[in-house]
Each structure stands twice: as structure tokens, then as C-alpha cells.
Amino acid sequence: MSKKSIYFNILIKQKLETLKEYLYLLKQNKLTFVALIIILFLAIIAIIAPIIAPFPSHIYGDVNPQDKLLAPSRVYFLGTDEMGRDLFSRVLYGTRISLLGSLIAVGTGLLIGVPLGLMAGFYGGFIDEFIMRIVDMFLSFPPLLLAMAIAAFLGPSLQNAILALIIAWWPWYTRLIRGQVVSIKEREFVRAAHAIGTPSWQIMLKHILPNCISPIIVQASMDLGGIILTLAALSFLGLGAQAPTPEWGLIINTSRTYFLKAWWYSTFPGMAIFITVLSFNLLGDGLREVLDPKTKKY
């Protein structure tokens, strides 16, 4: 066997070992496992929503005034809204909007926040001060307030709401990763890489980043839930998605006018939000138990 293939075998064995360990821990935490299943389920729904919705035309355009505000029945599983649209179809489609929106927001936030944090931590000095002052400014507010203000000024729309969320969220990642970088930077292997002349960007990407990725993974998975919640809140206030988009928060907002007469109108979209966000939070929490070396159970 050549040296290379021996190393390769050992590498595969190591990866399998870690995978086995993770699966064992995940199995121990059954709640997390369930959460993962639910999320996969929701993702599938998001993808096939227009296909499985019983009344796909109700999602955006069609209005059906004779069937307005009907209680849940066999035809309309979750009832109808004030325009006679099938609530079930709209809520189903809302999954797509929420999941996609939060993916974009979290993804972009990471794309902005992580490199900035890496640079701030690695280079230190003026760059660090500058970036972190800006970050501190953002971080003194709870994200909703900030997103609200930004969305208000940008003009209410779904895209602007997502943009506002990106702006409000990236500083959290920067601070998180900067702290990690600062402590890893002093470690021997980084110094060694430096000493043999590895270029900075390579050190950052190949050596430092992989070692601080776990808190980011935990935070990002919980943020996927948090952003769905905030996006819904923004739409609820009128700052996000606009009619006739079937965004969950917006549906709840419109339902307020009728909610004493049509309890189903407010209840079901909210339940959808709750289940989705709960699953992401459970997943994030479970991941934290698995990935955090301090709470590791050997």
C-alpha cells in the first residue's frame, strides 16, 4: 500500500469515528432528532407546496368571495379567509417564503459577518477597533428594534424586510467569530503556520476558521428560527411582506380584523410559525450539546 492510501484510509476511519460519535450523541437527544425530521419535512413541503396545495390559485391571485370566512371543513382544511381563499394552501406556501427568506437572511448575514470577524480578530489593531465599534453599535439593540427601524425607512416590502434583517443580524456573527479567532490566533499551530510563511488568507481559511466553526453552526441554526420569527413580526407590523403574499405574519395581521369571528384565521398560521421556529431552536440546542466540548459527555 502506498503511503498516500494508508493516510487516506486512516482519514476515512477518523471521519467515520467522529460521525459515529455524533450519531450516538444525537440518538441520545431524541428531541433533537425529532426536530431534524420536522425540519426536513418542512423543507420538502416548501419545495412541493404549489403542487400539493388543494387550491393553488388561492395562494396569490384568485379571490373567492362566496366562500369567505368559512370554518375548517373537509374541503377547506383550515378554513378560508375574508377573500374566500383556502387558508391551508396559503399557509403551505408560506412555508416556502419563511424558509427561503430566513435561509437568504442567515446566509448573507454569515457571508458578511464571518469574514469581517475573521479579519478583525486576525489583524487586530485599527481594523479590529473599527469593525468592532460598528458591531457594538448594532449590538446594543435587540435585533427586532433595529430591523423595524431599518425596514420602516427602507419602505415596507418583503425584500426590504429581509434586507433589514441581514443588516441587523450580521454583527452577531462578527462578534462571535472574532472572539474565537482572538483566542485561536495565539495557538501553536497558527504560529507555526505563520513561521513557515503561509499567507495570511490561507491561515485564516485553513487553520483558524475550521476551529471556530461550531459556535457559528449552533448560532446559525437557531437564527434560522429566530429570523422566521422576526420576519413574521415585521410583516405583522406592516413592515414586511405586503398583500397578497401569503407570509405567515402578514396573514395573522390581516386576521386581526376578523379574529373574533374566525378563530381559525389567526390560529393556524401562528401554529405553523411556532412549530417551525421550535424545530430550529431544538435543533440548534441539540447541536450545541453535541458540538460544545465543555458539555460533551465523553
Next chain:
Amino acid sequence: MSNYFEIKDLKVSFKTSEGVKNVLNINKLNLYKGETLGIVGESGAGKSVLAASILRILPSPPAFIESGKIIFKGQDLLLLKEKEIQKIRGKEISMIFQDPMSTLNPVFTVGQQIMNVVRHNRHSNKEDAEKDALRMIKLVKLPDAKNTLHKYPHELSGGQRQRIIIAIALSCGAELLIADEPTRNVDVTIQAGILKLIDELRKELGISVLFIANNVNLIFIVSDRVAVLYRGKIIEVGTSQELRVEPIHPYTRRLLGIVPPTERKIKNLIEVNLKEGIKVDSSVCPFFYKCEKRIEICKKNSPTLTKVSNTHLVNCHRVIDREVDNESTSISH
């Protein structure tokens, strides 16, 4: 003389992602009153687990004590309820740890920490506790006791912190001190001071010491008797003198740097293990993998401690009761 402190058939294991791993399997270990017993072994041999098991402060999950007895002054410590073992901790058996910085609470002054222990273990009031604290600080030979009382741990040096730890541990009249690698994180120059202190205190206060370390020369300096721990098992025990002059177990000999077998020899041994699919478990000698002196019986069952002299026991198949296989004692190999 005997049965002051005795460990019998102690089995401690850990629950891991790969099942239950047995980390400590001690058949018999005695500590006599007034002596210093040294436990030496490499990292992972189970030394700290042993120390923690005695005072029952193992992190429980994932560790758990499967079976065994730890008899101290006639009482089995493993059978005691939590409240009862609390009475033993600090007052009869006390422990000092490896890292003096992390063992001290950063938000209390060192004086407060000593006083807390004294107040709770002796139910004394504030003034008496303070007097005791001052006395202990002087006992561990720290200068300027009055001012040291009010200092925070981060304001002291490593050596000073370690002395404070010793002060806290001995503040309530413990008669058995477990020292878990107390000089590992301390400079070599300070190390001598700490060891001297422990020895002096031992004579002054009449305590017995269980000294744990991974440096075999250190162990010989401080201990009256030495036990060698390998992979959770005691593989040799005897007086300092005996082990230094006449080590018998192949592992002990390797520890002492008596010419070890070559790298190539060990590699061959391991390859044979892999080829024959031999797994190290409780029915095989723990040192089988790397032992250059192994014979057929070594892979069939685990040896037991056999007497070489009244004080010297070895855990090896090649040692026959009261006789020693001539080959293994000849030092030139």
C-alpha cells in the same frame, strides 16, 4: 499497621459513545499510617480517577464505580451516604490538585477561602476562623500572612497559590492527604520548595500522603513505597529502594529508562497483535501489546500480583511465587 487504608477490587468505568470502558481495576492497594505512598503512571493510566474515587468526587455521569471497597479506618468509603462522606472530606481525607489557578475560586480572597472551609468543617465563628487561616498561611511558609489573607488568587504567583491550596486542604486536621500531581504546573525551581513543604508538614502533623505523579524520579524522591499504575492496573508495588534497585516488571523497567527494546522490536510486537487480532481486555495482561517478554500464557489470562518479597509485588506471569525468573532480573538486556 495494616488496614489503615486499603483498596480492594476497585473497578471504575466510564460510559462512552463506544460503550462502557473500564479505566481502573485495582486488586489490592494498601496505605500504611504515616507513610508516603507514591502512585506513578503515564497520562491516562487512571491516577486521577483513583484519587477522585477515594473522595467520591468523580464526574458521575459518565464515570461510575462498578464494584469494590475502599476501607479507611475500618469504614468502607464507597458505602457511605453523601452526607457521611462529606464529613470525611476535608476533615479526615483531603486532596490537593494539579492546577493551583483553576482550583482557587477567583472571586474570593484566599483568606476567605480558607476561612470558609474552616468555618464549615469546624463550625467555628469568624474570629477563630481568621486565626486558623493565619496559622495555616504561616504553616505553609508564606511570608506576610496578614496581607496575604486579603489577596485574590490572581494576585499571587503559582508557587504561592499551590501553598494556599495545601493550607486549605490541611486546615481542618485531615490525616490523609491525596496529592494529585501537585507540582505538574509549577516551575521546577518552585517544585522543590513545595515537595519539601509537603514532607515537613507530614512530619510535623503526622499525616499520611498519597502522592500521585507521572515523573518516576520525583516519585522516588518523595515516597516510602511506590505503586506503578498501567492502564488502570497496579503492575508493581514495593518500597522506593526495591523498585529503584530491582525493578522487575518490564513496564517499570521501561519507565526507569533501563535500556528499552528498540522501536523496531515494539513495532513488530504490535504487528503481531494486529495480525492475530488480539484485543486487550480484562482476560489479557494489560501490558501484553508492548511487552517484549511476553509468553503464551500472557494472552490467555491476566496475571495477579505475586510476591517477590514481603514488600515487593509484581503483576506478571513470569514471576513465580517467592521466586524470580532469572532472565528477567538480569539488568543487561
Next chain:
Amino acid sequence: MLSFLARRLLLGILTLFGVILITFILVRVVPSDPAAQWVGGRATSEQVEAARKELGLDKPIYVQLGRYIRDLLKGNLGYSLMTHQPVIKELKNRFPATLELVLISCITALLIGLPLGVISAKAKNSWIDHFSRFFSIGAISIPTFWLALVLQLIFFMLLEVLPSGGQLSMRIKLFQDIPHVTGFMSLDSLITGNFAIFKDFLKHLILPAICVGAYTIGLVARMTRSALLEILSEDYIKAARSYGLPERLVLYSYALKNSLGPTVTVVTLSMGYAFMNTFLVESIFSWPGIGKYVADAVVCLDYPAIMGVTILAACAYVLLNLIADIIISFDPRVKL
């Protein structure tokens, strides 16, 4: 200590200035025309021009910024476009109601969440721990506005035990003298000994308080648990146990004293999130606070109002963080 305070204060002022600058820029970039907004939809172009002059919008940008800051320092936040009242007056009127709601909810949430977190950490992996973890994660997953609606449905519509909104019932407002000492209804009614009003107030307070506090309880419980777990895994805790110190002392004295930092962070964050939740909850419960004001302002795009609230919020946060930093500095490990 003094230099530490000075540094923190400077940072706070810098943050405030940053916020002011950003809000100012955003307003000028906004698509709609404040002047046109001010005079309403049917104004003629001369009226719009006149309004523009009146609002000072015809001056160059840096003059506007200068004027704005000068006004701010004088306490002038402009006029609310929807009510045509000075923004500062609106805020003054409505702030106490929100503050009262936030404070009461927060204190209750802390009283429930902190012990829950501590018990969770102490009894790790027991059924209590699992239950409270699930409960806290559930609490931070519920959309606050949805919770508000559902609670109203259950307690107002279905069970008819609690009112649907407002601070006090109509009946009380019409027939009783509302006490006005501190501006806080709970305190005022207690001070003047008017228990009928107090009881009525409490009935109106319960649902909003639950909604505002729910997220906070979950947050507090989780953060306390993880902070305490981290502390409990430290070596000095193990050492303290080995000295024979009773578990109670180890937990409440040794461990808790080390948790000053995380606890302060938790309290600060929880007040922040509670405040955030009032924006969502007040309109649903017609609670006469800033949240409702802002929710309405957002709908009609009343920018002076939005800006005013943003600046108010910024000041509140800077102050809160400053207090938190001062408290943390009492930890002996913190280098001033």
C-alpha cells in the same frame, strides 16, 4: 474606576451619535415627502411648498443636520405627522405605560426564569431539566403577537374572564378618579389606597404581561442554565467539594458569586427583549404605550415619530448597558 466610567460613557455617546446620524440619513433618503405628508393628501403645491419652508426642508443638508442636533439637545424631536403634536410630548405621555408593563413583566419573568435555570443546572439531565429545557425553548419559539391573539381568544372570548384590552375598564375610567402620582398605575393606585382600580389594572395587565414575559422567561432560564453549568464544571467547584463543603454552600456561595457577569447580561438582555415585545403586543391589547404609538406610526410612515422612538430606545439601551458595565466592574477579576 473613574476612567473606566468615562470610557464607557464616551462609547455610549458615540453610539448615540451614530444612531442619530443614521436615522437622519435614512429619513432624507426616504421616498415619501415629509412636507406632503404633513399637509395631507389634498394639498395644493403651494401648500406643500409652504410646509417645506416651515419644516426647514429647503435648507442644505448640513444645515438640516445641525438644526436637528441642536433641536435634539433642546429636547425637540419634531412634530408627529399623524397627530400633529410634538413627538416629545407624545412620548412623554405614553412612555410610563410601556415602562410599567416592561418592568412588571421583566421582574416576574426573572423571578420565574432565574430559579428555573438554577434548578435545571443543578439537576442536569433529570426530568425537571428536560421539562424546563423544552419549556424554555418553546417560550422563545412562540410568536408573541400570535400568543397575544390566542390568549385573547381563550380568556376573553371563550372563558370571558379577562378583558380584551386597555389599561382600565370603561366603567372605572368613567366613574372613578384616576390617581396620578408617579404615572405608574400600579403604584398610584396602591399609594392612594384605591384597591378597586388596582385590581382592575391587574386584570388588564395579566395577558399583556404574559405575552411580553414569555420570551423573556425562556431566554433567562436557558442562559442561566448554561452559565451555571459552565461554572459548575470548573475546577474550583470540584476542589470546594473535596474540602467537604456542603453542596448548598458550593452552589449558592461559590458558584453564584462567579455568575455576576452572566446574570447581569441576562437581565439586560431580558429587559431589551421585553421592550421589543411590547411593540408587538400593545396594539393588540390597546395598551396606551409607546408600542402602540410606533405601530401606528409605522403604518402611516410618520417618520419624526419613528425617529423619536428610535432615539429614545437608543438612549435607553446605552443607559442600560452602562449600568450593566458598572455592575460587572465589581467583579474582582475585571481590570479597570
